[in-house]
Amino acid sequence: MRLAFMGTPDFSVPALAELIAAGHDVVAVYSQPPRKAGRGMAETPSPVHAFAEAQGIEVRTPEKLRDAAAQEAFRALDLDAAIVAAYGLILPQPILDAPRLGCLNIHASLLPRWRGAAPIQRAIMAGDSETGVAIMQMEKGLDTGPVLLMERTPIGTQETAGELHDRLSTIGAGLMVRALAALERDSLEVTPQPEDGVTYADKIDKAEAHIDWTRPAHELDCHIRGLSPFPGAWCEVGKDGKRQRVKVLRAVPVDGSGTPGAALDDALTIACGDGALRLTQVQRAGKGVQQAEEFLRGFPVAAGTVLT
Template sequence: MRIVFMGTPDFAVPTLTALIEGGHEVVAVVTQPDKPKGRGKAVLMTPVKEKAIEYEIPVYQPVKVRDPEFVELLKTMALDAIVVVAFGQILPKSILDLPKYGCVNVHASLLPKYRGAAPIQWAVIDGEKESGVTTMMMDVGLDTGDMLEQKAIPLDEKETGGSLFDKLSALGGSMILSTLKGLENGTITRTPQGESGTSYAKMLTKEMGHIDWTKDAVSIERLVRGLNPWPSAYTSYAGKTMKIWAAEVADLPGERAPGKIHVTKDRIFVETGEGVLDVKELQLEGKKRMDTASFLRGFQMEDGSFCG
């Protein structure tokens, strides 16, 4: 097929690679404009752009894909399909109607659940037992198009947003080839999503990581895993920000004194609104990320003090 690929972050790269190595003709890649990042504000290419350049594929970075000039450019490409993975812009009908076989999206959830920007992290935060990837035909709605193929994977009890991201990214790359083959051969079934069981996975913000110790330990532990590696779950201690990178729900009776810290030689326990959190890995502002035992060897934390 003659394909234009639209995507931006590293999650999209395995799908682009699969298309190229699977024998499809990727005539162009469309990605978000380069942006300054980091303390030095150096302008960095998107991961998808880097991969496209590696394969010597033309790259376009329109501020708005709906601009008439860019739509006209796409019309000249005589496309069979447009494949979209975490692109970051809504496609207008003028683009959706262009390709012979339509626009196909690779979405990191078991639709219709977790439409929206952050389905991977919310699956972990909400304590889902499984997640997966859905390929779908795009329409003018937000992740509302007909489903084409769907594959589920179980979530590990220690699953983080980062580990699930990697698994689903690879799964999407493996699924796109069978989806396109089915469209081309007319053997794939389009299944309307409907509205039963839908939910919206809202965009992540740094503020979401602020731990509310009045919540229960189970919910906080899921938040820690879901927001690892970004934006990370955090609290405060001794006037400094303290990130919690890993934790477990302790099998201990709690005092229901949210935020109260209990310290042993190599363990840190924090009271919550219900249950106790056993902190396994943390990072105090100005220090490196480390396991709890290592942290306590270099920092004196007062038993009975509070965080948050």
């Protein structure tokens, strides 16, 4: 098929690679414009941008797609379909209508559950036991289009958002190739999303990353894993009369009770509203990620210390 690919972050790269490997003619890639990053604040192309350029594919980085010139340039590509994976721009109706078969989206949830910006994080934070990837025919509404293919996968009891992100990225890439093959054979079953079971995966607000130790340990375990590695659930620990912020990237629910936030031992076992968590992987501000044992050698947290 003659395709355009529209994506920006690391999540999207495997799908682009699989489409190329499957023999599709990707005539243009759309990605978010380069952003300033790093110590030198140099403009850095997105992961999709960099990968596409390495493959010799034309890359377009419009700030928006609402002006007539951008829409005409897209229409002129004469596409069979556009493949969208975490692009980051809203597609206006003229863009959605331009390809012969429309725009197909890789969405990392079991639609209609977790429509929106942060489906991977929200699924873990909510304690879901499974998630998956849906290939969706895009329409004007937010992730409301009919589903063409869906694949389910369990969420591991210790799986972080980062780990699940990588698995779903790979699943989505293979699923899109399958969807296009079925589309060429005219053998896809288009399934409208049910009205029941709709939930929204709102963008993660930095304020909600603060750990509330009054919550039960099993909820905080999900909260921590859902925000790991980014932005990272955090708390503050007192040392030398100052409070220092510490991100908690992994923790394990354990038996224990006490004042919420209080260390129950010298090994980072912290009391919660119900039960306790043993923190196993942490990161101090400005420092690298550390296992608990390494962290405690340079930053001991004695029993009775209260984390806030």
